[in-house]
Amino acid sequence: MKSKITLKELAKLLNVSISTVSKALHDSSEISPKTAKRVKELASLHNYRPNPVAVNLKKSRTGTIGVVIPNISNSFFARVLSGMEAEAQKHDQQIITYISNESFEREKQICDMLTSGMVDGVLIAVSEETQKKQQYDHLFALLDYDIPVVIYDRINLGLPADKIGVDDEKSFFDATKFFRAKGLEKIGLASAIHHVGIGQLRIKGYKKALKDEGAAMMATSTKPDDLKKKIRDLITEKKIEALLCTDFESAIMATRIAYEEKINIPEDLKLIGYISREIAEFLTPSLSYIEQHPQELGSNAIEILNNRLDGKYESGKFEEKIIATTLIHLESTKF
Amino acid sequence: MKSKITLKELAKLLNVSISTVSKALHDSSEISPKTAKRVKELASLHNYRPNPVAVNLKKSRTGTIGVVIPNISNSFFARVLSGMEAEAQKHDQQIITYISNESFEREKQICDMLTSGMVDGVLIAVSEETQKKQQYDHLFALLDYDIPVVIYDRINLGLPADKIGVDDEKSFFDATKFFRAKGLEKIGLASAIHHVGIGQLRIKGYKKALKDEGAAMMATSTKPDDLKKKIRDLITEKKIEALLCTDFESAIMATRIAYEEKINIPEDLKLIGYISREIAEFLTPSLSYIEQHPQELGSNAIEILNNRLDGKYESGKFEEKIIATTLIHLESTKF
DNA sequence: CTGAAAGCGCTTACAG
DNA sequence: CTGAAAGCGCTTACAG
Numbered sequence: 001m002k003s004k005i006t007l008k009e010l011a012k013l014l015n016v017s018i019s020t021v022s023k024a025l026h027d028s029s030e031i032s033p034k035t036a037k038r039v040k041e042l043a044s045l046h047n048y049r050p051n052p053v054a055v056n057l058k059k060s061r062t063g064t065i066g067v068v069i070p071n072i073s074n075s076f077f078a079r080v081l082s083g084m085e086a087e088a089q090k091h092d093q094q095i096i097t098y099i100s101n102e103s104f105e106r107e108k109q110i111c112d113m114l115t116s117g118m119v120d121g122v123l124i125a126v127s128e129e130t131q132k133k134q135q136y137d138h139l140f141a142l143l144d145y146d147i148p149v150v151i152y153d154r155i156n157l158g159l160p161a162d163k164i165g166v167d168d169e170k171s172f173f174d175a176t177k178f179f180r181a182k183g184l185e186k187i188g189l190a191s192a193i194h195h196v197g198i199g200q201l202r203i204k205g206y207k208k209a210l211k212d213e214g215a216a217m218m219a220t221s222t223k224p225d226d227l228k229k230k231i232r233d234l235i236t237e238k239k240i241e242a243l244l245c246t247d248f249e250s251a252i253m254a255t256r257i258a259y260e261e262k263i264n265i266p267e268d269l270k271l272i273g274y275i276s277r278e279i280a281e282f283l284t285p286s287l288s289y290i291e292q293h294p295q296e297l298g299s300n301a302i303e304i305l306n307n308r309l310d311g312k313y314e315s316g317k318f319e320e321k322i323i324a325t326t327l328i329h330l331e332s333t334k335f
Numbered sequence: 336m337k338s339k340i341t342l343k344e345l346a347k348l349l350n351v352s353i354s355t356v357s358k359a360l361h362d363s364s365e366i367s368p369k370t371a372k373r374v375k376e377l378a379s380l381h382n383y384r385p386n387p388v389a390v391n392l393k394k395s396r397t398g399t400i401g402v403v404i405p406n407i408s409n410s411f412f413a414r415v416l417s418g419m420e421a422e423a424q425k426h427d428q429q430i431i432t433y434i435s436n437e438s439f440e441r442e443k444q445i446c447d448m449l450t451s452g453m454v455d456g457v458l459i460a461v462s463e464e465t466q467k468k469q470q471y472d473h474l475f476a477l478l479d480y481d482i483p484v485v486i487y488d489r490i491n492l493g494l495p496a497d498k499i500g501v502d503d504e505k506s507f508f509d510a511t512k513f514f515r516a517k518g519l520e521k522i523g524l525a526s527a528i529h530h531v532g533i534g535q536l537r538i539k540g541y542k543k544a545l546k547d548e549g550a551a552m553m554a555t556s557t558k559p560d561d562l563k564k565k566i567r568d569l570i571t572e573k574k575i576e577a578l579l580c581t582d583f584e585s586a587i588m589a590t591r592i593a594y595e596e597k598i599n600i601p602e603d604l605k606l607i608g609y610i611s612r613e614i615a616e617f618l619t620p621s622l623s624y625i626e627q628h629p630q631e632l633g634s635n636a637i638e639i640l641n642n643r644l645d646g647k648y649e650s651g652k653f654e655e656k657i658i659a660t661t662l663i664h665l666e667s668t669k670f
Numbered sequence: 671c672t673g674a675a676a677g678c679g680c681t682t683a684c685a686g
Numbered sequence: 687c688t689g690a691a692a693g694c695g696c697t698t699a700c701a702g
Binding site for chain 1: 673678680681682
């Protein structure tokens with residue numbers, strides 16, 4: 001049970017001053033090679049590690065990044081976090097995780113706490129509830145305290161901060177075009193997130209790619225039963241040939257309804273969903289999906305934050321980076 | 336852009352000493368109500384928040400807990416993390432997330448870094464690779480530095496630390512008994528994790544519940560192709576009536592193979608898997624599964640760590656808590 | 671009731 | 687080349 005050794009203790013053992021020890025360990029040119037060697041040997045013998053809290057206090061930074069995640073059970077966010085962690089590790093930064101559970105109150109609490117300077121910067125995907133309320137004061141508070149914020153994934157909220165997201169609009173534009181190029185005409189869309197930013201962008205892309213907006217056939221609702229009814233209508237009554245789903249919930253519902261109604265996928269109905277690979281690949285039949293490259297998004301978020309912290313961006317001007325999605329064809333879009 | 340105000344600055348503005356300000360803000364009885372009031376008013380006007388780094392340095396603790404996660408894409412761990420975060424929040428503690436990606440090297444790196452005292456304690460699910468190597472020196476290093484460790488989920492490794500896990504053995508014992516009670520005789524098991532602790536426990540429970548060990552019909556392999564072949568054999572040649580899967584991979588494979596071989600679930604084959612609710616519910620047909628209550632596991636892990644930190648446990652003796660799993664019946668076990 | 675001082679563990683400009 | 691001193695922002699025993 002070796003308790004941690006400090007600079008002071010090392011200094012005493014070596015009969016030199018604390019300053020000397022500190023400098024020696026930092027390879028300062030001020031220190032004679034001989035002393036440097038003695039110091040380093042003893043330090044490694046005792047397995048000396050500088051107390052990170054003290055170092056941070058001295059440097060007035062924390063080496064720590066706060067990440068606010070709306071919903072960690074969504075494997076998209078889990079993978080974003082993984083990308084962030086990997087990138088942070090390269091810079092010896094720590095990630096402190098906060099989960100808002102899509103709640104405005106919790107998100108506000110988190111941001112309030114973060115204004116105390118616990119972290120050098122914050123990465124956040126704004127919760128659904130906050131988007132609905134359109135109350136962003138807690139985010140402005142962070143900026144007021146000079147804590148840089150990078151908004152990730154859910155970016156089209158008009159907030160003055162650096163942003164990293166995905167080409168939501170283009171992804172569905174392309175997917176819709178893909179179906180049209182294959183000669184399909186009755187292309188539907190299902191969404192449980194039509195009320196939030198990313199949902200709206202996806203819908204926008206879909207509509208733009210149609211012959212005209214009148215051709216849109218959409219099932220949208222935040223209420224599961226309602227959504228289910230609308231999707232069923234699209235599939236059985238409107239007899240759509242292809243369906244784009246903006247989110248996990250609607251994609252799974254559609255698969256399920258097709259199964260119940262004995263509509264074969266992909267023979268009778270093509271399906272594309274905004275769901276993560278883990279699930280897409282393992283559904284039966286497997287579901288073609290939009291790959292959002294979450295890990296890349298995560299590592300980019302960290303990079304942008306670090307650039308901001310390092311003063312590489314002009315203050316008052318904000319970065320906005322968009323990652324290209326990829327449409328992955330699995331069984332549900334076989335022609 | 337208010338930059339953070341400090342005790343010193345408040346003191347100057349109020350024409351009192353730093354000590355007085357500090358005491359006033361801590362409701363010390365030493366301070367006159369009048370001064371206390373003045374101080375508090377100015378503090379809240381300036382939105383004073385104590386610098387957490389300085390407070391921690393003073394208190395020689397960090398208010399921070401390190402969590403090592405083997406694989407965050409596994410939604411079980413994502414939900415465990417969510418439970419930890421919620422519990423930590425109640426105690427004003429921060430969670431620093433580290434992802435080992437089931438890699439021994441990475442896990443060792445993480446533990447080495449944590450010995451520097453970045454965190455008050457560590458929660459870890461030991462990586463698969465580490466379990467294979469059975470090298471736990473990096474964990475002992477943490478204990479050497481007096482950093483308490485709680486092992487979660489993957490607990491039967493014989494390590495001297497507090498533990499919180501799930502009744503892996505009993506869960507499969509019960510599940511097997513359930514099938515036998517229904518009169519089934521050919522009960523198989525599939526596993527891609529037969530080589531790690533939790534896999535072994537599940538297999539043990541299964542075997543114990545059989546009439547005799549000779550009745551065991553198992554498909555185990557870490558190689559996907561090999562495992563697939565063995566499961567197919569169990570299903571088509573051995574004509575098992577029920578299959579227990581110890582993990583996500585084997586469960587999904589089994590579903591898929593049944594689909595390809597036109598074996599109907601649950602009519603021709605009952606299936607139970609160790610997979611998470613998110614996926615189980617949405618498969619077609621939905622898959623009966625063992626609910627492990629990951630959030631509860633997470634919050635308990637934090638509680639145990641905090642009890643340890645608070646000296647509520649005898650040192651040298653270790654807690655071991657087991658959470659009861661629940662068998663959730665969905666479509667795949669309909670009789 | 672208030673304040674000066676020491677100290678948490680470190681870094682670094684400055685003096686010698 | 688080495689060390690004393692100041693300081694990061696806070697807390698708290700002690701003196702007055």
